[in-house]
Amino acid sequence: MTIPLYERLRPKNFAEISGQDHLKPYLDSIIRSEKPVSLLLFGPPGCGKTTIARLYAKAFNIPFISMTGVLQTTAELKKILKEAETLPLFRRQTIIFLDEIHRLNRAQQDIFLPFLEDGTLILIGATTENPSFVLNNALLSRLRVLSLNPLSPESLEQILMRCETSLTPEEQRLLIHQAQGDARHLINQIETLQQRPPGIDIAAFLQKRPVLYDRDREGHYNLISALHKSVRGSDPDAALYWLARMLEGGEEPLFIARRLIRMATEDIGLADPQALPLAIAAYQTYQMLGSPEGELALAQTTIYLALAPKSNATYIAYGACRKTASETGHLDPPKIILNAPTELMKEMGYGDNYIYDHDTPQGFSGQDYFPPSLPRISFYQPVERGFEREMKKRLEYFFKLRSKNL
DSSP, X not given: OOOOHHHXXXXXXXXXXXXXXXXXXXXXXXXXXXXXXXXXXXXXXXXXXXXXXXXXXXXXXXXXEEEETTTXXXXXXXXXXXXXXXXXXXXXXXXXXXXXXXXXXXXXXXXXXXXXXXXXXXXXXXXSSOHHHHSOHHXXXXXXXXXXXXXXXXXXXXXXXXXXXXXXXXHHHHHHHHHTTOHHHHHHHHHXXXXXXXXXXXXXXXXXXXXXXXXXXXXXXXXXXXXXXXXXXXXXXHHHHHHHHHHHTTXXXXXXXXXXXXXXXXXXXXXXXXXXXXXXXXHHHHHHHOTTTTHHHHHHHHHHHHHSOOOOHHHHHHHHHHHHHHXXXXXOOOGGGSOOOSXXXXXXXXXXXXXXXXXXTTSOOOOOOSOTTSOOOOOOOOOXXXXXXXXXXXXXXXXXXXXXXX
């Protein structure tokens, strides 16, 4: 059987691991203590998680069982753990390496708890997903989380040099660029090149690496957060970059369109009243055109929102109103503004002394529309940006009129 190139190149000790120097002192200290602990290796694909797990077990000379969360059922997990108990050295601990641990459901994760609790099992989990989202608290509290970095171009170049290829410097740079921090992808591409027919351009022969993006988990939330904050920060170039990252990664465009509508109301509001209609138009445009034509409407709106004047005055005002409303929900409106469709309601004073604003000289009566026992509260505080400067003038105008009427 031919051993894959990435297995032949796998580091034999921690010193040979590329790109994770920040973890080596910590791992060395654990090994020197001769007390293995359970770990969770969190990092992107091809950054060395499996290699670290194997070297960790080797350093302690402990039985090592490897499995993956993709294939294991609950019954299989229980069977593996039961078989592990029969190993001669089990009572001196066994290391189980569980790749893609995030694939296990909550009940499957709980299977490991008794073994971790009595110390007979050392678990090393590996995941590309944020542990806070994919592991239950009981399991996560028993693991020490080590965060691994994607490999830098320099680290990938070190790995490439160990492959002893005959590639030109330009071809090496192309391989490193396409790998995007993934050593396994780099090595697989090198192995693929061994079947390249003579005269075929390397760029045409190689398989393009998919964009790293998980639309169902952390990538989905991290990138939309990056887009939102770039728009809020008035950076159209960064906003466009994150928009493209999401679309290239396969994100649902209408999800992005909905979030653009949210940005228009939360971060721009009345500082630019055209922001919301434009965001809604982008949503409708994509509905009509689909991809790729409709994506241009999302890009156009992203630029507009990023460069629009910003105000969260409406957002703050509504939040304060909700709090006040929840605390004063028992208060009735003043009778002066209630309709009186029956004689009884008229006798009770409904609508008494109500002034029809349009009948006043300035179209403004200055009546108090809050509940009688609730002092007047100024929720909306417009900023001195964009159209809200005009809104502020209007507020001040009506405030002066109301003060005269009082």
